[in-house]
Amino acid sequence: MNMPRTIAEYLEQLRAALRGADPALIQDALYDAEEHLRSELAENPQRSEADMLAHVVGTYGAPDEVADIYRDQEIKIQRALRPPPAPKRRSIFGRFFGVAADSRTWGAMFYMVLALATGIFYFVWAVTGVSLSMGLSVLIIGIPFxxxxxxxxxxxxxxxxxxxxxxxxxxxxxxxxxxxxxGQTLWQRIGAIFTDGRTWTTLFYMVLMLPLGILYFTLTVTLMAVSLAFIASPVAYLLGRYDAFGWFTNDQITINWGMGPHVPTLGDGIVLCVIGIILLFATLHLVRGLGKLHGHIAKGLLVPSVERAA
Incomplete structure (x- = not known):
């Protein structure tokens, strides 16, 4: 690899050395490298860019060396941050009920509930900002805003x-x-913000989060509430609190199943409890799946791909 003579060449070689790595890792590495190179250049104004890079390659590292360091650090960090893996279960029942032992399931559930609040905030911020930007664009304060x-x-x-x-x-x-x-002028920097596709995909993501947040919150809360209510059916029966499943008729609690009235029994409560347990774990699987799906959506819209960033 040729010795880079400009910061742009150094960054391009670093990007090439990181090809195939996670786009988020590439963005972090490029930011750190450029920040370091710019600060070195600012602290030594008497040096040319080529001389500064020759010095930096000996201290900070050549692009391929920096790329290897970032790959190694990423592996170590991911290992440190990764939660303990859930024990592998071969049986169908083990895989079905083992979802509760996966910490990512509960993280995804918390995100599904939180998504309603963040979705509303992002949507209001994006719509208000775009509306005010369009309205103020005819005024002198429009561009700064x-x-x-x-x-x-x-x-x-x-x-x-x-x-x-x-x-x-x-x-x-x-x-x-x-x-x-x-070397960019102020207007070129402003223009770069408008021509960066990530700016507009991020705005789209912020607007998209409102319907997604409503969907995630509604599904999670509704299914969890129904499943927990079903699980509590035997307790409700024993406590004489069956109002949730029927109504009082002639001092008895009856349920109309469409084939005439039915007096609930403890057996009905046990059946509902079993259904509730199955529904609860099915909800956990659904929540974990939605979390993985949303992670891909967020990464696709918020993280520039290597090709777009190049």
Missing amino acids: IVLFLGTVRALSLLEGRIVETMLGVRMPRRPPYPVRH
Whole structure:
């Protein structure tokens, strides 16, 4: 590999050396490298960019060496952060009920419930910001407001990435894309924000989170409530609290199954309890699956691919 003579060449060689790695890891590595190189150049203004890079290669490392370091660190970090693996179960029943032992299941469930609040916030922020940006675009403060709004969108995407990585276990960027490019004018930097596809996919994600948040919250809360209510049926029967399943008729609790009245028995409560347990674990599987699906959606919309970033 040829010795890079500019920061852009160094970053391009680093990107090439990291080809095939996680896009989030590539974004973090490029940000760290560019920040280090820019600070070195700013601290030694008497040096040319080529001389500074020759010095940095000996201290910070060549692009391929830095790429190997990041790959090794990523493996160590992921091993440290990965929750203990659930024991493998070969039987169908073991796999079905073993979902409760997977920590990612509960992380996904918490995310499904939280998604309603974050979805409302993201939607309101995006719609309000876009509306005000369009309204103020005819005024002199329009452009600064739009740039500030899009900057907050990028910051929120980084925050959402941390939430997704923590709760859903999907690797997301821990650094933003480097905001300043050497030699760019102010207008070129502003134009880069508008031409960056990630800006608009992030806005789309923020709007999309409202219907997704409503769906996730409704499914999770409704299915959990129904399953827990079914599981509590025998206790409700023994306590004489069967109002949830019928109504009082002639001082007796009856249920109309469509084939005439039926007086609930303890056996009915036990059957509902079994159905509730099955529904509960089926809900856990559904929640875990939705968490994995949403992780892919978030990564596709919030993380630029290597091809787009190049």
